[in-house]
Amino acid sequence: xxxxxxxxxxxxxxxxxxxxxxxxxxxxxxxxxxxxxxxxxxxxxxxxxxxxxxxxxxxxxxxxxxxxxxxxxxxxxxxxxxxxxxxxxxxxxxxxxxxxxxxxxxxxxxxxxxxxxxxxxxxxxxxxxxxxxxxxxxxxxxxxxxxxxxxxxxxxxxxxxxxxxxxxxxxxxxxxxxxxxxxxxxxxxxxxxxxxxxxxxxxxxxxxxxxxxxxxxxxxxxxxxxxxxxxxxxxxxxxxxxxxxxxxxxxxxxxxx
Amino acid sequence: xxxxxxxxxxxxxxxxxxxxxxxxxxxxxxxxxxxxxxxxxxxxxxxxxxxxxxxxxxxxxxxxxxxxxxxxxxxxxxxxxxxxxxxxxxxxxxxxxxxxxxxxxxxxxxxxxxxxxxxxxxxxxxxxxxxxxxxxxxxxxxxxxxxxxxxxxxxxxxxxxxxxxxxxxxxxxxxxxxxxxxxxxxxxxxxxxxxxxxxxx
Numbered sequence: 313x314x315x316x317x318x319x320x321x322x323x324x325x326x327x328x329x330x331x332x333x334x335x336x337x338x339x340x341x342x343x344x345x346x347x348x349x350x351x352x353x354x355x356x357x358x359x360x361x362x363x364x365x366x367x368x369x370x371x372x373x374x375x376x377x378x379x380x381x382x383x384x385x386x387x388x389x390x391x392x393x394x395x396x397x398x399x400x401x402x403x404x405x406x407x408x409x410x411x412x413x414x415x416x417x418x419x420x421x422x423x424x425x426x427x428x429x430x431x432x433x434x435x436x437x438x439x440x441x442x443x444x445x446x447x448x449x450x451x452x453x454x455x456x457x458x459x460x461x462x463x464x465x466x467x468x469x470x471x472x473x474x475x476x477x478x479x480x481x482x483x484x485x486x487x488x489x490x491x492x493x494x495x496x497x498x499x500x501x502x503x504x505x506x507x508x509x510x511x512x513x514x515x516x517x518x519x520x521x522x523x524x525x526x527x528x529x530x531x532x533x534x535x536x537x538x539x540x541x542x543x544x545x546x547x548x549x550x551x552x553x554x555x556x557x558x559x560x561x562x563x564x565x566x567x568x569x
Numbered sequence: 570x571x572x573x574x575x576x577x578x579x580x581x582x583x584x585x586x587x588x589x590x591x592x593x594x595x596x597x598x599x600x601x602x603x604x605x606x607x608x609x610x611x612x613x614x615x616x617x618x619x620x621x622x623x624x625x626x627x628x629x630x631x632x633x634x635x636x637x638x639x640x641x642x643x644x645x646x647x648x649x650x651x652x653x654x655x656x657x658x659x660x661x662x663x664x665x666x667x668x669x670x671x672x673x674x675x676x677x678x679x680x681x682x683x684x685x686x687x688x689x690x691x692x693x694x695x696x697x698x699x700x701x702x703x704x705x706x707x708x709x710x711x712x713x714x715x716x717x718x719x720x721x722x723x724x725x726x727x728x729x730x731x732x733x734x735x736x737x738x739x740x741x742x743x744x745x746x747x748x749x750x751x752x753x754x755x756x757x758x759x760x761x762x763x764x765x766x767x768x769x770x
Contacts, residue, residue, distance in 0.1 A: 345709035354707030357623035364768040374693025381671030384648030419575030430596030438592040456596040501769035506587040554573040558583035
């Protein structure tokens with residue numbers, strides 16, 4: 313039987329209600345998705361059934377996971393953070409500026425760390441060989457960028473507003489427009505891969521991936537804020553998105569936490 | 570919303586994780602991603618294996634990152650894993666001389682991955698290990714695990730993590746010695762023989 317949006321809507325609602333009940337019964341707020349989230353069908357066979365083994369890093373400051381691999385100036389080129397300049401011609405679509413700060417759980421800037429992004433073009437097509445969506449490729453847009461955070465933890469990308477696109481989770485499944493982010497912290501244990509969304513996307517309620525974050529407030533933290541001060545006159549629309557890394561780092565130990 | 574006011578610590582909450590999705594393949598992997606060891610280094614080892622799902626099928630779209638100490642147990646500080654060519658914007662790759670300690674490998678169509686890196690030295694109270702982070706389509710939050718190398722039973726028995734893991738699952742963290750400096754380490758995301766995964770707190 314064909315899996316419909318209505319079926320997925322009901323599953324999403326049930327997962328959300330189950331989460332609300334857990335919290336009402338005293339369970340902690342969940343900032344991240346559960347790996348076992350059936351509305352996103354690909355998760356079914358790809359999540360562990362055993363609980364993870366907790367490692368209390370305060371018991372061993374020597375753990376290699378409390379350190380991060382190093383990235384430097386030679387790992388990026390000057391225009392890697394401007395995705396509109398990677399080809400000879402101008403890409404098609406609405407230019408945007410995406411900027412924010414990379415922070416740790418204590419709100420401190422995470423400096424000198426690698427941020428990589430990738431995204432679909434303005435028609436909702438990835439420049440990926442296995443992507444079969446019948447939307448046009450843009451010869452002037454690949455949709456891959458990287459940068460290293462500055463002394464204030466700041467980052468900035470110039471790119472093209474990505475389009476939404478269909479996928480095969482269920483019949484008539486559409487992903488809201490998003491940009492994928494891969495981020496390193498000052499500790500490997502802070503590693504994060506996630507997706508940034510755009511304000512007020514009408515596809516949010518239908519999408520099992522964003523809805524896998526069942527906490528309403530946490531889900532909002534995946535949505536960038538339109539920021540007129542970031543908009544570049546005659547050039548681009550500005551979006552602000554701060555990223556907060558979870559997980560311990562070595563500074564926690566230095567301060568005796 | 571997503572402008573964080575750091576003067577209000579209660580608003581500094583983690584950005585949720587999401588799956589890496591199916592289409593990272595043209596963005597994150599890079600040539601030589603698994604060739605972490607400097608060329609000709611005598612402490613080079615090869616680590617290889619498969620990533621399996623809950624039905625025992627290999628994942629053709631998993632991404633494995635490795636991070637480990639050098640043979641003396643020091644944390645590598647060299648950058649340059651993903652050196653770019655300023656002329657073309659393409660990759661020039663590692664220089665084959667410095668050891669960055671970090672690598673990234675996409676599984677192939679058979680679900681296989683490999684890396685050539687340096688045998689890690691011990692740090693602190695732990696037996697030597699390579700830290701692993703696994704990403705995949707369908708995996709909403711990445712998974713951490715560790716590759717311990719077999720051979721020194723006393724050191725493995727004294728390791729603070731291994732000594733806490735149930736004996737029936739402990740071997741999922743220890744690579745198999747296939748001889749000639751080659752080790753096999755499979756990652757099973759679910760079900761029988763499920764790999765032990767870690768959560769750092």
